[in-house]
Amino acid sequence: MNLADTTNDCKKTVYYEACIPALFGQGCTRFPVTGPCESQFCPRNCTGHGHCEERNLEASCACEAGYTGHYCATQLCPADCSGHGRCHALDGTCDCDKGFGGLDCSQVQCPDNCTHPNGVCDLKTGICTCQTGYSGIDCSHEPKKLYNESWGVVFALSLVGICTIFIYMINLSRFKFLPDSISAIMIGAIVGLMIRIMGVDNKHFIFIRANSIFLFFLPLILFESGYCLKKASFFRNFPTILVFAVFGTIISAMVVGAGTFWLGQQGLVYKLSFLNSIIYGALLASTDPVATLAIFQALKVDHTLYMLAFGESVINDAVSIVLFESILSQYYINQEHHSMAHFPVQFVFTFTASIVIGVTCALFAALTFKHLHLRELSSSPIEISLMLVFSYMPYLLAASMRLVR
Missing domain, CATH: 2.10.25.10 (Laminin)
Known part of the structure; x- marks a missing residue:
C-alpha cells in the first residue's frame, strides 16, 4: 500500500507531526514501518509472521521462514x-x-x-x-491350516509325478525335438489354465516364501550342476568358458539394463531409474539354456560346443547372482544418490570371497574324508551325511556373510 493511501490520521502523524523513530527519509516516507501506522501500510500486521517494509515505494510484508502470501498467512x-x-x-x-x-x-x-x-x-x-505362515502385503493373512498345506504338497508332488511320467514317455518315443524343460512348462501351463477356468483360489494350494527358494532350492540346483560336471573337459575349456560366463553376463546385464532405461525415458515401458534398470538387467542375465543343452545332447553335437554352452550355464548362475547382489547392495547403500562408484569393488570382493569360501570348504572336506577312512568302516550313512554338510556349508557361509542375500 502506498503511503498516500493511508488514513488522514496516519498522514497527519507521518507528515505534520514528529516522525515515528522507525520512519526515515524526506517526509517520513521511508520504511520499515512500525507504530500506530503499521496496520495501515501492511494490513493484518502481517498476521504476526512477518514485518512491514518498503518495496518500490510500496508497503508489503516480508514473511518469516515457513510462511508466505500477501499477509504471511499461509504456512x-x-x-x-x-x-x-x-x-x-x-x-x-x-x-x-x-x-x-x-x-x-x-x-x-x-x-x-x-x-x-x-x-x-x-x-x-x-x-x-x-513371518513363516503369514502372507499378504501387510502380513495380515493368518497361517493356513495344516490340511490346506498338506493338500498343497499333495498337489505339487502329483504334478511332479505327472511331469516325470510324461517326460519318460517322450524319451521312450525318441522324439528328440521336445526338450524336457518344454514338456514341464507345457504341463504347468495346462494345469494353471485348468485352475483358472475352474475358478479355484490358488492361494489354498501351497505357498513358498522367496527366502525359502534361495535358502533350499537354489543350492540344490547349483550343486547338481557342479556335481554332474565332466571336470576334465570343463577345465580344458575353462578360459573360454570364463570369458563367456563373466564378460558375457556383465555385457548382457548392462545392455538389457541400459535398453530398459532408454525405453523408459521414451515412455515405451515403465520408467525406472538407471540403477533399477541395471538391477533388472542383472536379474535377467541368469539364463540356463536347458532346452538347448537337451537338444545338443540328443543330437550328439560336437563335445567342445556342448561343454562351452554347459560350462557357461554353470558359471553364469554364480556370476549373475554375484552381479545382482553387488548392484542391489549398492542400491541400499546409495538409495538417495544411486551411485555406482563402488560397484566394481563390491563385485570383485563378492566374487573373490565366494571362490575362497568354496575352495576352502572343498579342501577341508577332502582332508576330512582322507583321514576318516569311512570305507573301512562301511559307514555309508555317515559318509552321506558329511557329504551333504560339506556341500551345503559353503552356501550358508556365503549367505551369513551377506555375499548371498
Missing part, C-alpha cells in the same frame, strides 16, 4: 511434503500418502499390521517381510 510445509503428500496451508502440516510418514513425509512406512509376530518392516523399502 509452508516442511520440504513441500517431499512429493509424497498434500500440504495443509492453515497449519503447515503434511497429509502423507500411504506408505510414507514423518513431518515432511520422507520416511517410508510399512503397513500397520507389519509388526511382530506377523512381519518385519524394511525401513529402506517399506516392504513387509512376513
Whole structure:
C-alpha cells in the first residue's frame, strides 16, 4: 500500500507531526514501518509472521521462514511434503500418502499390521517381510491350516509325478525335438489354465516364501550342476568358458539394463531409474539354456560346443547372482544418490570371497574324508551325511556373510 493511501490520521502523524523513530527519509516516507501506522501500510500486521517494509515505494510484508502470501498467512510445509503428500496451508502440516510418514513425509512406512509376530518392516523399502505362515502385503493373512498345506504338497508332488511320467514317455518315443524343460512348462501351463477356468483360489494350494527358494532350492540346483560336471573337459575349456560366463553376463546385464532405461525415458515401458534398470538387467542375465543343452545332447553335437554352452550355464548362475547382489547392495547403500562408484569393488570382493569360501570348504572336506577312512568302516550313512554338510556349508557361509542375500 502506498503511503498516500493511508488514513488522514496516519498522514497527519507521518507528515505534520514528529516522525515515528522507525520512519526515515524526506517526509517520513521511508520504511520499515512500525507504530500506530503499521496496520495501515501492511494490513493484518502481517498476521504476526512477518514485518512491514518498503518495496518500490510500496508497503508489503516480508514473511518469516515457513510462511508466505500477501499477509504471511499461509504456512509452508516442511520440504513441500517431499512429493509424497498434500500440504495443509492453515497449519503447515503434511497429509502423507500411504506408505510414507514423518513431518515432511520422507520416511517410508510399512503397513500397520507389519509388526511382530506377523512381519518385519524394511525401513529402506517399506516392504513387509512376513513371518513363516503369514502372507499378504501387510502380513495380515493368518497361517493356513495344516490340511490346506498338506493338500498343497499333495498337489505339487502329483504334478511332479505327472511331469516325470510324461517326460519318460517322450524319451521312450525318441522324439528328440521336445526338450524336457518344454514338456514341464507345457504341463504347468495346462494345469494353471485348468485352475483358472475352474475358478479355484490358488492361494489354498501351497505357498513358498522367496527366502525359502534361495535358502533350499537354489543350492540344490547349483550343486547338481557342479556335481554332474565332466571336470576334465570343463577345465580344458575353462578360459573360454570364463570369458563367456563373466564378460558375457556383465555385457548382457548392462545392455538389457541400459535398453530398459532408454525405453523408459521414451515412455515405451515403465520408467525406472538407471540403477533399477541395471538391477533388472542383472536379474535377467541368469539364463540356463536347458532346452538347448537337451537338444545338443540328443543330437550328439560336437563335445567342445556342448561343454562351452554347459560350462557357461554353470558359471553364469554364480556370476549373475554375484552381479545382482553387488548392484542391489549398492542400491541400499546409495538409495538417495544411486551411485555406482563402488560397484566394481563390491563385485570383485563378492566374487573373490565366494571362490575362497568354496575352495576352502572343498579342501577341508577332502582332508576330512582322507583321514576318516569311512570305507573301512562301511559307514555309508555317515559318509552321506558329511557329504551333504560339506556341500551345503559353503552356501550358508556365503549367505551369513551377506555375499548371498
